[in-house]
Amino acid sequence: MRLLKKPDCDTKKFFSTCVSGIGAAELQKKFTIFSEKVVTASLDYDSKSSRHELYMIIDQGIKDKDLCSPPFITKDEFKKLYENQVAKEGRPGRSIYNNLLITKNKRCPFCSVGKVKNLDHFLPKAHFPIFSVTPINLVPSCRDCNQDKNDDFSVDIRKQSLHPYFDDVSKVKWLFAKVAEESNPPVISYYTDSTLVEPEKLALKVDAHFISYKLNDTFSDLAGEMLSDIYNYCMNQFNREGKESLKLYLLEQKESHENAHLNSWQGAMYNALANSEWYCSGKFIDPQQQITYPKIIEQNENTGSECMGK
Numbered sequence: 001m002r003l004l005k006k007p008d009c010d011t012k013k014f015f016s017t018c019v020s021g022i023g024a025a026e027l028q029k030k031f032t033i034f035s036e037k038v039v040t041a042s043l044d045y046d047s048k049s050s051r052h053e054l055y056m057i058i059d060q061g062i063k064d065k066d067l068c069s070p071p072f073i074t075k076d077e078f079k080k081l082y083e084n085q086v087a088k089e090g091r092p093g094r095s096i097y098n099n100l101l102i103t104k105n106k107r108c109p110f111c112s113v114g115k116v117k118n119l120d121h122f123l124p125k126a127h128f129p130i131f132s133v134t135p136i137n138l139v140p141s142c143r144d145c146n147q148d149k150n151d152d153f154s155v156d157i158r159k160q161s162l163h164p165y166f167d168d169v170s171k172v173k174w175l176f177a178k179v180a181e182e183s184n185p186p187v188i189s190y191y192t193d194s195t196l197v198e199p200e201k202l203a204l205k206v207d208a209h210f211i212s213y214k215l216n217d218t219f220s221d222l223a224g225e226m227l228s229d230i231y232n233y234c235m236n237q238f239n240r241e242g243k244e245s246l247k248l249y250l251l252e253q254k255e256s257h258e259n260a261h262l263n264s265w266q267g268a269m270y271n272a273l274a275n276s277e278w279y280c281s282g283k284f285i286d287p288q289q290q291i292t293y294p295k296i297i298e299q300n301e302n303t304g305s306e307c308m309g310k
Ligand SMILES: [Zn+2]
Pocket: 108, 109, 110, 111, 112, 113, 114, 141, 142, 143, 144, 145, 146
C-alpha cells in the first residue's frame, strides 16, 4: 500500500463547483442548502480517518437512510452529481477528478502494482451518497482493486482497509514472503506480520487490507514471473560462484528493493529466497543444468597444480 498526499482541495468549494453544473434550478438550490451538511460530514470523515475510526461513521447517522432521502437529497441525485459533474469530460468537477488521478508512476495505492484507471469511492457512494463528491473519499485505483472492493465497507474495526490518504505504513516492515513450494519453478507466498505497526488499530488495517485486496494472489503471481526472469542469472551465479555468492546476490537485491519501498513484494521475495537453504543450494536448478560447487573447486585446484608443475 502506498501513502498518497491528502488532496488539498476544499470540500465546500469543490461541492459548489460540482453543483454549479446542474441545469435544473430547483435541484441546484436543494444541493446548495445541503452543502453545509456535506462539509460537516467531510470534517467528521477527516477526523475519524485520522484516528483510524472511519468504521464508526456509520454509527453517527450519516447513512443514506438518515440524510439521503426526501426531503433531503436522494442517493440517485448524489450519484448523478458525481457522474455528470465530476466523472464526465468537460464538466466543472472534471479537472479536480484528473488531479486526483495523479500518482507516482501511475501506480495504484491500494495494491502498489496496478495502473491507476479511475477514482474509487473509499466509502461507496451506494451506501454513503453524502461522500459522493468529497475529495478525501475519492482515491485513485486500478481496475482490479476497484472491482475487488466493489461496494464493500466495514463496520468492524478488524476489517477496515488502509486508507491511502491517511494511513502511513511505510516505516516498519510488515510484508513477508516464504518459499511455499520447493519445486521447479518454486512458488512464493506472502503474509503479513504487523507486530511492529502502531497503533494497534493501524496494524489491524494492514492485515485486513492484505486479505481484502487479495494481495497474496497478486504478489505471488508477480513473483512467479520474476523467478522465471532471474532463473538463468541465479543458476549461473550458483554454478560459477556457489551458494554463498548466490545468497549475497539475493540479499543485495532485497536491500535495493527495500530501500525503494520497505514493503515491496520484490524485497519480500528476495528475502525469502536468500533465507531458503533449498534455493541457495541450487535445488531450483534443472538437474541437467546443475554443476555443483565442489566440482568447480576441484577443477580449479587441478588447473592450479598443473600450472605449478610447469
Ligand atoms: Zn490496485
